[in-house]
Amino acid sequence: MIVRILGEGQLHVDDSAVRELNELDAKLEATVDRNDESSFRPVLDELLARVRAIGRPVEPGALEPSELILPGEGATMEDVRKLLAGDGLIPG
Amino acid sequence: MSVMKRVSMMFRAKTNKVLDRMEDPRETLDYSYQTQLELLQKVRRGVADVATSRKRVELQMNQLQQSSDKLDRQARDALSVGREDLARDALTRKSGLQSQLSELNTQYTTLQGEEERLTGASQRLQAKVESFRTKKETIKATYTAAEAQTRINEAFTGISEEMGDVGLAIQRAEDKTEQMKARAGALDELMASGAIDDMVSGPRDDIQLELDRMGASHDVDAELARMKGELAQGSAPRQIESGDGAAPGTAAAREARAGEDGQATQAAPPAQPQAGDGT
Numbered sequence: 590m591i592v593r594i595l596g597e598g599q600l601h602v603d604d605s606a607v608r609e610l611n612e613l614d615a616k617l618e619a620t621v622d623r624n625d626e627s628s629f630r631p632v633l634d635e636l637l638a639r640v641r642a643i644g645r646p647v648e649p650g651a652l653e654p655s656e657l658i659l660p661g662e663g664a665t666m667e668d669v670r671k672l673l674a675g676d677g678l679i680p681g
Numbered sequence: 682m683s684v685m686k687r688v689s690m691m692f693r694a695k696t697n698k699v700l701d702r703m704e705d706p707r708e709t710l711d712y713s714y715q716t717q718l719e720l721l722q723k724v725r726r727g728v729a730d731v732a733t734s735r736k737r738v739e740l741q742m743n744q745l746q747q748s749s750d751k752l753d754r755q756a757r758d759a760l761s762v763g764r765e766d767l768a769r770d771a772l773t774r775k776s777g778l779q780s781q782l783s784e785l786n787t788q789y790t791t792l793q794g795e796e797e798r799l800t801g802a803s804q805r806l807q808a809k810v811e812s813f814r815t816k817k818e819t820i821k822a823t824y825t826a827a828e829a830q831t832r833i834n835e836a837f838t839g840i841s842e843e844m845g846d847v848g849l850a851i852q853r854a855e856d857k858t859e860q861m862k863a864r865a866g867a868l869d870e871l872m873a874s875g876a877i878d879d880m881v882s883g884p885r886d887d888i889q890l891e892l893d894r895m896g897a898s899h900d901v902d903a904e905l906a907r908m909k910g911e912l913a914q915g916s917a918p919r920q921i922e923s924g925d926g927a928a929p930g931t932a933a934a935r936e937a938r939a940g941e942d943g944q945a946t947q948a949a950p951p952a953q954p955q956a957g958d959g960t
Contacts, residue, residue, distance in 0.1 A: 592685070593689075593842065593846065595688075595846050595849060595850075596798055596801075596802065596846065596849070596850055596853075597801075598801075598805050610685075611683060614683040614684055614685050614686075615683065617684050618683060618684050621684065649804075649805060649808035649809070650808045650809060650811060650812035651809075651812070651839070652809060652812055652813060652816065652835065652836045652839030652840055653835075653839050654689075654692075654693070654696075654838045654839050654841075654842050655689055655842060656689065657685040657686060657688075657689055658685055658688040658689040658692055658842075659684075659685050659688070660684070660688065661849075669684065669688075672688050672691060673684070673687050673688065673691065
């Protein structure tokens, strides 16, 4: 499947990695729910590092949508909230 | 629901909204391509804007660094003439500049990061726009409006996501540069108003004035000493050609003689005077 890291581009990630990524993602979600900014950052970094480690870059001209989209490096919890609220933050 | 799933759904929802508005799918292609070209221009302008901001910060850093170097020199000069109070003054001002400099350095790094990010975004978008253009022509040439629908949706969805991503990157870079511009503007004003100059060197560069004054009085002392020496020899005939005509003349003569003896000049001086004194 294709995963996008915002600000970095798309990566092919093997389907077998889904479970592992979901676990990290659940941890990330929990920090957002708890409003726990200090744990949010390290969990996001861990998730991004994992995706980068197992992913292969998608060829630049590919026009395929991503199955999963991750906030970019340095994103704050506030940024993620805005992304999820979709209140005009995503241009287009 | 998971964060990454939800974010991708938000992107998808946005795309679908645009697709729903389109009546003729092939019209979608041209309209979208137009938007892509506009966004590409926008992101390129964004790269240029960030670069301009970065250069401005760089210029300010250079100016402050020069001022800081000057204060450093002044502190050394002051110390060399025994004015620790002036040296302390100069170093205090220097440390004020240093904290400004380190703040500018942070800004510089941030802008550099944004510039790299945006350049990358621009290149990625460029690649997708190229490939969209090819696909668009193929679709228009090969399929009827009804047949084209699915393919158009695919291509459109793929590029919309990239556009959304690039749009976010531009927004982010704009926010950062706006903040930096405001700060850089404030600093430029401060520099233009002379406030930074005052910080560097006081209202009329008081440290330099003091050092110059001391330097001048040092020169005057030296000249006075020279004149006194000349006057002391006033009765002696003014036959010495070199003009600096004081006692050192004899020392020079002794050195010249040592040279003629063919001895190594380094070895000569310690031996020579003792031998001379002995006889």
